[in-house]
Structures are given as C-alpha cells and as structure tokens.
Amino acid sequence: MPVQSVIPFQVLIVKQRGTEVVAMPNPSYELQIDGGDVASLDQKKSLVRALTKGNTAVHLLSSQTEQLPLCAPLL
Secondary structure, eight states: OOOOOOOEEEEEEEETTTTEEEEEEEETTTEESSSSEEEEEEEETTTTESSSSSEEEEEEEEEEOEEEEEEEOOO
16 A cells, blocks of 8 residues: 555444444444554544555454454555
8 A cells, every 4th residue: 555545444343143333432442553653543533544665453452352453454
C-alpha cells in the first residue's frame, strides 16, 4: 500500500446464526498496532494510516479474552 494510505477496521463477532458488528470504540475491545513508526492508529475511527513502507500487525484486545491477532501488512 502507498504511504499515507488509510485502512479502516471493523470488528465482527461470529456467531452460529451470523455475524454481529461491534461499534468502535467499545469499552470491551481495543485495537492496538505494533511498530508505531510504520503506522498510526486512530482509536476513535478504527483507522490505520501507513506512515512508511514496512510491516506491522494490528491486534484486537478484549477485556474478556486473550489477544487476538489481525494481520494487516503495510507495503
């Protein structure tokens, strides 16, 4: 992805009868990125912006479960 590209993230809960969209920000969930020099995260809008070429990982943190990785390579 080109530098300054913006990637929107949406949190979905998968259930037996379909999926449920989780409105973010949410007190039960938080997005977090590795490598703040490669990308920035707007918590309020759930947007990741590519700052430079490289790779990073986006994680969904839950107050009720362990860390769940969501990979988003920034090229």
